[in-house]
Amino acid sequence: DIQMTQSPSSLSASVGDRVTITCRASQGISNYLAWFQQKPGKAPKSLIYAASSLQSGVPSKFSGSGSGTDFTLTISNLQPEDFATYYCQQYNSYPWTFGQGTKVEIK
Amino acid sequence: EVQLVESGGGLVQPGGSLRLSCAASGFTFSSYEMNWVRQAPGKGLEWVSYISSSGSTIYYADSVKGRFTISRDNAKNSLYLQMNSLRAEDTAVYYCARVGHYDILTADVWGQGTTVTVSS
Numbered sequence: 557d558i559q560m561t562q563s564p565s566s567l568s569a570s571v572g573d574r575v576t577i578t579c580r581a582s583q584g585i586s587n588y589l590a591w592f593q594q595k596p597g598k599a600p601k602s603l604i605y606a607a608s609s610l611q612s613g614v615p616s617k618f619s620g621s622g623s624g625t626d627f628t629l630t631i632s633n634l635q636p637e638d639f640a641t642y643y644c645q646q647y648n649s650y651p652w653t654f655g656q657g658t659k660v661e662i663k
Numbered sequence: 664e665v666q667l668v669e670s671g672g673g674l675v676q677p678g679g680s681l682r683l684s685c686a687a688s689g690f691t692f693s694s695y696e697m698n699w700v701r702q703a704p705g706k707g708l709e710w711v712s713y714i715s716s717s718g719s720t721i722y723y724a725d726s727v728k729g730r731f732t733i734s735r736d737n738a739k740n741s742l743y744l745q746m747n748s749l750r751a752e753d754t755a756v757y758y759c760a761r762v763g764h765y766d767i768l769t770a771d772v773w774g775q776g777t778t779v780t781v782s783s
Contacts, residue, residue: 590769592708599758599773600700600708606766643708647769650722652698652710 562655568663579644588648665689672777685742685759693737696762701755
């Protein structure tokens with residue numbers, strides 16, 4: 557199975573900040589990488605697919621990059637509604653595997 | 664509106680069985696591959712099972728292989744997960760997730776989840 561490792565596990569940021577989360581795959585996955593946002597008690601929400609493509613309706617403050625084994629999610633101009641847990645996921649092959657999550661908290 | 668609604672969760676004793684359902688609406692269900700993903704309390708997301716649009720191809724996580732069965736009824740726009748020989752470690756919120764079309768080959772729509780608790 558492909559292992560996905562996110563860093564950091566958590567971070568504190570202020571409204572208006574720009575934050576970056578990294579995700580590393582244990583083997584090359586081309587650009588088959590997605591990002592999800594999850595708020596407490598809610599279902600995950602799809603943000604990005606193919607490493608850098610925004611899902612429909614997702615604001616451009618979210619951006620993704622990377623290919624192969626190293627990927628990043630950047631959130632610009634953090635707003636209160638952006639404080640959540642973010643997961644990366646590889647879909648290069650089954651079993652799908654997810655990173656352990658990065659909790660973005662208010663400083 | 665595209666929507667997935669899970670049901671069937673509840674409290675069950677270890678060794679027991681439960682059948683989860685996922686009702687799809689707002690899209691042509693028969694054209695989409697589907698997955699089940701779960702999340703144990705306070706933990707991350709774990710993929711459980713996949714089924715192709717026709718039902719002819721199925722995959723399972725090693726942790727549930729031989730105990731869980733995924734199926735679908737395209738005439739009823741429904742996805743199912745039959746869970747047998749349940750263990751405490753199967754306690755989780757279970758989500759159904761649609762696999763997108765074209766270049767969106769991963770989950771693009773999620774249900775709200777249904778909670779399964781395995782405890783005596």
